Amino acid sequence: MHSNPIFLDNNGTTLLDPRVLEVMLPYLSNQYGNATSRHSFGRAARQALDQAREQVAEACGAHPSQVIFTASGTESDNFAIAGMAGDEQKQIAVSAIEHPAITRPAFAMRAYGHRVGVIAADQFGVVDSNSLEVALEKPTSLISVMLANNETGVIQNIAQLAEIAKSKGALIHTDAVQALGKIPVNFDALGVNAMTVSSHKINGPQGAGALILDKRVDIKPLLHGGGQERGLRSGTENVAAIVGFGAACALIKNEMEQRANITKLLRDTLEKNLKSLGGSIFGDKATRLPNTSFFAFNQIEGETLVMALDRKGFAVASGSACSSDSTEPSHVLMAMGVAPDLARGAVRVSFGANNTSEQLNAFLAVINDEVNRLRQLTAVTI
Amino acid sequence: MHSNPIFLDNNGTTLLDPRVLEVMLPYLSNQYGNATSRHSFGRAARQALDQAREQVAEACGAHPSQVIFTASGTESDNFAIAGMAGDEQKQIAVSAIEHPAITRPAFAMRAYGHRVGVIAADQFGVVDSNSLEVALEKPTSLISVMLANNETGVIQNIAQLAEIAKSKGALIHTDAVQALGKIPVNFDALGVNAMTVSSHKINGPQGAGALILDKRVDIKPLLHGGGQERGLRSGTENVAAIVGFGAACALIKNEMEQRANITKLLRDTLEKNLKSLGGSIFGDKATRLPNTSFFAFNQIEGETLVMALDRKGFAVASGSACSSDSTEPSHVLMAMGVAPDLARGAVRVSFGANNTSEQLNAFLAVINDEVNRLRQLTAVTI
Numbered sequence: 001m002h003s004n005p006i007f008l009d010n011n012g013t014t015l016l017d018p019r020v021l022e023v024m025l026p027y028l029s030n031q032y033g034n035a036t037s038r039h040s041f042g043r044a045a046r047q048a049l050d051q052a053r054e055q056v057a058e059a060c061g062a063h064p065s066q067v068i069f070t071a072s073g074t075e076s077d078n079f080a081i082a083g084m085a086g087d088e089q090k091q092i093a094v095s096a097i098e099h100p101a102i103t104r105p106a107f108a109m110r111a112y113g114h115r116v117g118v119i120a121a122d123q124f125g126v127v128d129s130n131s132l133e134v135a136l137e138k139p140t141s142l143i144s145v146m147l148a149n150n151e152t153g154v155i156q157n158i159a160q161l162a163e164i165a166k167s168k169g170a171l172i173h174t175d176a177v178q179a180l181g182k183i184p185v186n187f188d189a190l191g192v193n194a195m196t197v198s199s200h201k202i203n204g205p206q207g208a209g210a211l212i213l214d215k216r217v218d219i220k221p222l223l224h225g226g227g228q229e230r231g232l233r234s235g236t237e238n239v240a241a242i243v244g245f246g247a248a249c250a251l252i253k254n255e256m257e258q259r260a261n262i263t264k265l266l267r268d269t270l271e272k273n274l275k276s277l278g279g280s281i282f283g284d285k286a287t288r289l290p291n292t293s294f295f296a297f298n299q300i301e302g303e304t305l306v307m308a309l310d311r312k313g314f315a316v317a318s319g320s321a322c323s324s325d326s327t328e329p330s331h332v333l334m335a336m337g338v339a340p341d342l343a344r345g346a347v348r349v350s351f352g353a354n355n356t357s358e359q360l361n362a363f364l365a366v367i368n369d370e371v372n373r374l375r376q377l378t379a380v381t382i
Numbered sequence: 383m384h385s386n387p388i389f390l391d392n393n394g395t396t397l398l399d400p401r402v403l404e405v406m407l408p409y410l411s412n413q414y415g416n417a418t419s420r421h422s423f424g425r426a427a428r429q430a431l432d433q434a435r436e437q438v439a440e441a442c443g444a445h446p447s448q449v450i451f452t453a454s455g456t457e458s459d460n461f462a463i464a465g466m467a468g469d470e471q472k473q474i475a476v477s478a479i480e481h482p483a484i485t486r487p488a489f490a491m492r493a494y495g496h497r498v499g500v501i502a503a504d505q506f507g508v509v510d511s512n513s514l515e516v517a518l519e520k521p522t523s524l525i526s527v528m529l530a531n532n533e534t535g536v537i538q539n540i541a542q543l544a545e546i547a548k549s550k551g552a553l554i555h556t557d558a559v560q561a562l563g564k565i566p567v568n569f570d571a572l573g574v575n576a577m578t579v580s581s582h583k584i585n586g587p588q589g590a591g592a593l594i595l596d597k598r599v600d601i602k603p604l605l606h607g608g609g610q611e612r613g614l615r616s617g618t619e620n621v622a623a624i625v626g627f628g629a630a631c632a633l634i635k636n637e638m639e640q641r642a643n644i645t646k647l648l649r650d651t652l653e654k655n656l657k658s659l660g661g662s663i664f665g666d667k668a669t670r671l672p673n674t675s676f677f678a679f680n681q682i683e684g685e686t687l688v689m690a691l692d693r694k695g696f697a698v699a700s701g702s703a704c705s706s707d708s709t710e711p712s713h714v715l716m717a718m719g720v721a722p723d724l725a726r727g728a729v730r731v732s733f734g735a736n737n738t739s740e741q742l743n744a745f746l747a748v749i750n751d752e753v754n755r756l757r758q759l760t761a762v763t764i
Contacts, residue, residue, distance in 0.1 A: 005422045012424075013416040013618065021410050028403050028587065034395040038688065039697035040387045042394075071453035071589065074607040074617035101607030101616060108606050112494070200618060205410065207453065207589040207620035222604070224490050225456040225483030234483060235456035236395065236582060238589035241620070306420065315421035 005313045011350035017203040023247040027240035052246025059249035061186030073177040073198030076211040077101040080173040083219040089113035090141040095127045096335035121335045125154035125283035140170040148179040151332045152283030153292030162191035204248030207241035259353035263291035266351045296345030308370045317348040387695045393732035399585040405629040409622035434628025441631035443568030455559040455580030458593040459483040462555040465601040471495035472523040477509045478717035503717045507536035507665035522552040529561040533714045534665030535674030544573035586630030589623035641735035645673035648733045678727030690752045699730040
């Protein structure tokens with residue numbers, strides 16, 4: 001590992017904010033307790049969960065009673081898909097640019113007789129209302145479209161899609177994992193029935209997520225057992241992680257705008273440089289998250305560039321971290337109609353507010369060098 | 383809360399060992415990374431997971447490749463039941479003394495056409511081979527019997543039950559959450575196909591568990607998504623919690639015997655006192671965990687005694703913490719044929735190696751007082 005590597009993969013995970021860790025530490029030492037227990041230790045843990053529930057609800061524009069804590073965004077997504085698909089064997093429609101934590105549980109539901117429909121995205125990475133209307137021509141129980149895409153950062157008009165879904169009697173879920181903390185997220189205003197959020201993407205700890213749920217929805221639990229979370233999600237609550245998730249949500253309130261300004265400046269400066277190098281930027285004609293840049297250079301493999309940058313001490317992603325075991329071109333870019341050769345060049349840089357312009361300048365120098373070096377190698381090979 | 387409450391509910395959860403926290407802290411600060419990422423941060427996280435996998439495997443008498451990390455014992459139990467029940471609509475047979483994290487997912491499988499059979503326990507809290515053979519008269523895909531009961535501490539002869547299950551072509555899972563760290567646990571020697579373990583019951587952090595799985599078993603994932611854990615359990619790994627789980631497992635190796643000696647001395651001294659007070663001890667004719675005492679006094683409600691002890695600064699449980707929202711008498715005691723009136727008196731004390739004889743002496747003084755006081759109140763009422 002490079003002596004002081006610089007982390008530019010904040011859509012993959014984020015640094016646990018030291019202020020959040022500070023709030024968690026008592027729950028990792030003397031403030032232990034099973035929140036289900038009735039004795040003093042248990043009651044203290046319960047109170048800590050209650051406060052975190054309020055903090056998460058406020059960050060999401062929801063009511064605390066709508067927050068169901070889980071262990072991850074993936075669990076929340078699986079819970080929503082399996083729990084809300086209903087007993088009738090109708091279609092589950094998911095967008096073509098969803099995270100595998102949505103598409104794979106949807107496909108798993110085919111074992112129980114459900115159909116899976118795919119809602120197309122356009123060349124800009126946008127899932128538009130026409131695509132949804134086409135998908136909804138089949139009887140549909142549930143649709144899921146993410147609020148902001150993890151690869152391109154493109155933001156979807158979920159409120160509009162929610163209206164259409166509801167007019168057709170379908171439930172709608174949105175994965176807001178990448179949106180929370182980067183843009184305003186308001187469960188009420190989006191008009192969805194359920195929404196996934198995750199702690200470790202917002203400088204909280206790994207191990208906590210939530211499904212924000214309209215309580216009128218009849219959802220089936222994914223985890224059965226001791227009856228925690230009003231019987232909807234059993235399992236001893238991870239008190240320290242949930243407390244950290246709450247604290248990270250509380251910080252968003254005052255800091256989101258500033259964080260967005262910092263990361264947008266870094267991102268825009270990066271993209272100006274990438275364009276002058278001849279790079280293609282994916283999704284940049286649509287409204288995007290402020291921190292995310294997904295790009296490619298002709299004839300330079302993304303994986304090769306990522307490894308070259310890693311050797312120089314910069315951590316960036318090729319496609320989504322969550323599917324980095326795969327060498328297939330990004331399904332998001334395929335859905336956008338990007339040529340497979342160019343898509344194989346895809347590299348994602350995602351900034352955090354703790355990144356600095358000094359780090360960016362060092363990165364620009366290195367990426368310019370590496371792109372030129374790899375181009376020469378390619379030229380020689382050809 | 384009492385100024386210095388004493389925790390005697392170590393089957394509910396445990397103090398995070400400060401040595402374990404020490405090992406976790408780097409992963410809660412600068413050693414962050416998504417273990418799926420290919421860059422240096424991701425690789426470091428992956429290495430940490432690999433080491434933890436070896437530590438957990440060694441504590442369980444298993445091979446590292448048999449360890450599937452999850453977020454909790456409850457998740458592991460749900461994963462085993464839903465994942466191993468198979469496509470044929472045969473019986474899932476669970477013992478009458480299982481934790482709800484086993485019985486409730488088993489009952490949920492009825493929606494997909496599975497039958498649920500209950501394997502009886504005897505008056506000593508033991509699930510014997512005859513009961514299993516009776517249950518197996520119906521075609522059975524999967525049985526689940528816990529290694530040690532969370533309420534009574536009674537240890538089951540799982541190796542014997544596993545032989546019977548296998549001779550009938552049924553898969554067998556055991557929930558070893560309460561056994562690990564208190565008695566030797568050896569996956570190979572038990573001969574089961576799958577085994578659940580959990581971190582926060584062995585002085586590790588909340589938020590990590592594992593399913594130890596015979597790789598020849600064709601299990602369906604419960605969480606679908608990014609394909610972590612060889613595609614069997616998706617979701618970004620909670621690196622710090624898993625590292626802590628590994629560290630807690632490593633400590634067991636050298637310390638289990640000593641811990642068992644400490645807690646057994648405390649437990650036996652407590653029970654001598656309880657008997658002299660006229661208490662009934664549940665399961666004490668069977669082989670039990672060294673740390674657990676489950677008892678009752680005639681005409682004293684368990685909940686009342688627990689609250690009285692809590693006011694005096696001692697945290698104990700009435701029945702299982704995981705079902706403390708319920709006022710029903712313990713299903714474990716009902717299965718053992720205990721009279722409901724006596725069962726409603728049940729109180730569980732579960733020691734940890736960090737409890738001291740001074741704490742026990744203080745507790746004895748208080749419980750003697752409280753039992754006598756509550757008996758007088760009852761006498762007056764009558």
